[in-house]
Amino acid sequence: MTSALYLENYLDSLESLPTELERNFKLMRKLDDRAQTAMKSIDTHAKEYMKNLVTNKDSMTEEERKKRLHEIQVLFGKAKEYSDDKVQLAIQTYELVDKQIRRLDNDLARFEGEIQEKASSTRSKSEEAVVKKGRKKTKDAKTTGKKKQSPSSEDEARGGGGTAAQVSKKKKQKVNQEKENRKGQKLSCLTQKNAEVEESEKESGPATHPSDVLDMPVDPNEPTYCLCHQVSYGEMIGCDNPDCPIEWFHFACVGLTTKPKGKWFCPKCTQDRKKK
Numbered sequence: 001m002t003s004a005l006y007l008e009n010y011l012d013s014l015e016s017l018p019t020e021l022e023r024n025f026k027l028m029r030k031l032d033d034r035a036q037t038a039m040k041s042i043d044t045h046a047k048e049y050m051k052n053l054v055t056n057k058d059s060m061t062e063e064e065r066k067k068r069l070h071e072i073q074v075l076f077g078k079a080k081e082y083s084d085d086k087v088q089l090a091i092q093t094y095e096l097v098d099k100q101i102r103r104l105d106n107d108l109a110r111f112e113g114e115i116q117e118k119a120s121s122t123r124s125k126s127e128e129a130v131v132k133k134g135r136k137k138t139k140d141a142k143t144t145g146k147k148k149q150s151p152s153s154e155d156e157a158r159g160g161g162g163t164a165a166q167v168s169k170k171k172k173q174k175v176n177q178e179k180e181n182r183k184g185q186k187l188s189c190l191t192q193k194n195a196e197v198e199e200s201e202k203e204s205g206p207a208t209h210p211s212d213v214l215d216m217p218v219d220p221n222e223p224t225y226c227l228c229h230q231v232s233y234g235e236m237i238g239c240d241n242p243d244c245p246i247e248w249f250h251f252a253c254v255g256l257t258t259k260p261k262g263k264w265f266c267p268k269c270t271q272d273r274k275k276k
Contacts, residue, residue: 010107017100024093031086038079038083045072226250227267241269 049068052060222231225248235251240263249266251257265273 010104013062013103015101020096021093024089024096028086028089028093031082031089035079035082035086038075038082042072042075042079045075069079230252237264239264239266239269240267244269 045068049065049072053065143232155168224230225232225236225246227246230250232248233250235252236248237251237256237259238248239246244266246266246268254266
């Protein structure tokens with residue numbers, strides 16, 4: 001039921017209420033007037049009775065005295081009857097108004113209940129819509145994530161025939177292999193250069209000392225090595241750590257006179273290994 005329908009029904013029920021109240025109030029006024037008239041008549045009869053009783057005590061007979069007392073009692077009965085009717089009519093009027101008040105309270109309670117139920121239903125529908133929207137967004141995000149997955153990674157995983165960890169391990173092995181190849185190339189270049197230096201020493205005379213080499217002019221495009229950051233000369237040794245930032249060292253700079261047996265690590269890499 002809408003608020004307009006509640007109001008219309010309640011106004012229909014109140015349509016006859018003013019007329020009924022007006023009629024009851026008129027009847028109550030009439031009954032009150034009759035009761036007041038009866039009380040005045042009782043006062044008049046009582047005064048006459050008392051006056052005659054005092055002045056004509058001996059001349060008033062017993063029957064006359066009883067007759068006047070009976071008239072006074074009748075008047076009292078009528079006054080009481082009028083008063084009782086007035087009280088009953090007042091009670092009916094009160095119940096009539098109270099009935100309308102109770103109906104109004106019931107209608108208001110029903111109306112508030114319907115509003116709360118409607119609001120609760122709307123809230124639940126809204127929450128359900130929000131949940132569905134959130135699920136849809138999550139589903140779309142998962143679909144988009146699958147679509148955006150890198151093809152190269154998938155191809156590498158398929159080509160390697162293993163997991164991403166296996167692919168990463170293969171990449172690391174490939175990088176290490178490239179470093180070993182570069183290290184071998186540098187070693188061959190250094191060996192060739194040392195051979196040329198030895199041949200020139202045989203032709204020109206005694207070997208060149210490191211101090212002499214430092215005084216020699218250096219080509220700015222030639223790479224530098226070792227802890228001294230100088231070009232390659234004499235005998236050099238390579239660090240067996242594939243991640244060594246320098247890689248090659250002069251024998252004299254690292255305190256060597258001959259090539260040691262087994263693996264050799266530069267001072268920096270040796271210190272890092274001890275820390276680990």
